[in-house]
Amino acid sequence: MSDKVSMVKCLVWDLDNTLWQGTLLEDGEVRLSDEIRKTIVELDARGILQAVASKNDHEPAWQRLEELGVAEYFVLARIGWGPKSASVRAIADELNFAHKTIAFIDDQPAERAEVQFHLPEVRCYEAEAAAGLLGLPEFTPRARTIDSGKRRQMYQAGFRREAERADFAGPDEEFLRSLELEMRIFPATEAELSRVEELTLRTSQMNATGVHYSDETLRGLLADPGHEVLVVTMDDRFGTHGAVGVVLVERLARVWHLKLLATSCRVVSFGAGAVILNWLVDQAARAGVHVVADFRRTERNRIMEIAYRFAGFAESGCACLEGAAAGGVERLHLAAERREGSGVVKLIAPELGVGLGLVK
Template identity: 70%
Template sequence: MADRPTLVKCLVWDLDNTLWQGTLLEGGRAEVDETVREVIAGLDARGILQSVASKNDHDLAWARLEELGLAEYFVLPRIGWGPKSESVRAIADELNFAPAAIAFIDDQPAERAEVTFHLPEVRCYAAEEAARLLELPEFSPATVTVDSRRRRSMYQARFRREAEQAGFEGPGEEFLRSLEMVMRIDRAGEEELSRVEELTLRTSQMNATGVHYSDAALRALLDDPDQEVLTATMADRFGPHGAIGVLLFERRPEVWHLKLLATSCRVVSFGAGSVILNWLADRAHRAGVHLVADFRATDRNRMMEIAYRFAGYTDDPCACRAALAPAGEEGIQRLHLVPGPQRPPTTMKLIAPGAAAPVG
């Protein structure tokens, strides 16, 4: 059986005779076929970002996209006179996507060849293929979550947030307070399972073990009264960050076993991981139990080990480990913490089971 192709995370559109019919600067119609309009909306609903790389007059082209009611669908558009490969590369770099996650569609074979020459991992499509993009496996994620459907708006909120931060004068902590951040930690239900599974797959830098939990495995945990499956979501005055973290832990009389902590790298700078770890430590302290956290080093998650160590987790021996089943995955370390009371976060409001009220 053939492997499923890598999903496209962002499709970059040419404009003239691709997204619309005609050449704008030559007095072309610049009208969009309804099929193309449906493809744009369909990709957006699946969580696939879209951008533009077009050799055109920027102001005229963008104004036409606004008249057509399509401008809102496109992030980081590059409309000018430079090589298309440079535009596609700039879009990928700003999104922090690998070239293999990018696709490009253009009516001109020479433009596609130029992109392929400089960016061979980018998948290129002829304009006449636009109508069938929604049928292709690389544009068809297995599940579409709540966060998938609003991924474009979350990225647009991120760009506005970053622009304001660049112009902010004052201490970084003051800027974080100005965001009016709210983190919510909730027990996962049936509707959240796909978001939890997606987080275990998508996070790598801030994933404590790199272990993927399937939908079936997660459902089994939900049915076990000793297991906690928790999701963390965040929002601020610019909009939602969506699901940014997942915690899986087992409650025992003397020890809580944190099997997985994964948080999105996009919220590292906001201190989200520390807030989650401090909240869990405070809950464990109130319950009078120790914490043991699984950690397996990968080539990308050094930041997660630093987060655990900074939170006080050590290699010190403790009898509480004897209550735990042997690690099922090779290379798992078990880090130990005797938790104490934790101060509530100062830069965000935390809404969670047993959370103390925020200060500041």
């Protein structure tokens, strides 16, 4: 697939004579073809979210989706009698997706035109194109990551989590404790490489340098005993957040060089960056080494800079790392000291100073 093709992140389906054959209010019985069922299932496996925007009565339409065995595949449903453009806009807003990453499919030219007029960046498709969507480049990710097939479940868990947060009356820290958060940090394998590369490419607010590490570069670092390529995952009682971070560390005799820390924006509110940094600093203190972290200011990564500062990193420090930083990268220094673990997040992570045995 060409890198110039912008990927679709969510496909919004019309129902009558588009997703299913027939009109629910007129025909009563409607059918789902094998081709459309295959398309729904495969888009889900590719990590492309799906939603519904239909002019119908909500309860019978949703009931029919359940009877057809596909309701679970749709993260959001806007079923009612308002303009389709308003439904598509609401879906994009709730997912926090740019309109250019949304696609809409409908059998009615007037409905597609109405969406296109109000939301010109949304890509619109005729119902006849549904069976061929899987062959289009905008619906074909360059690589499937370890999280692709779980993306829909992660969003559905997120909606349940946010609903409970809205109803929670206590302090934020108490709510975070109630989530039973668990973070795992572990050495990457080839199976995680595509997700690690994706994190370095797509994460901007919580990326310490903005550097993209290619699959080829990451494979080389995996084979280098002097480097640790670490993946961070998070789970809670609602489900998994998937792979949410990557840590790249070069371990030298007197200093550990943190070349990259990137975390997903969706775990910022859980303090994931701070938990990772505290763990790394504690591990360095156990190993008796200094820590140097690369950091490059961008227009979007102010939150990551704050995380580094709160962890104790500063511009001045020992000249214990050979070679000068380049490309606007600063080297932040920290004399490592033992750190207490998080009282909110249960951490399962390797002990870097003495090998990779898991410690809690």
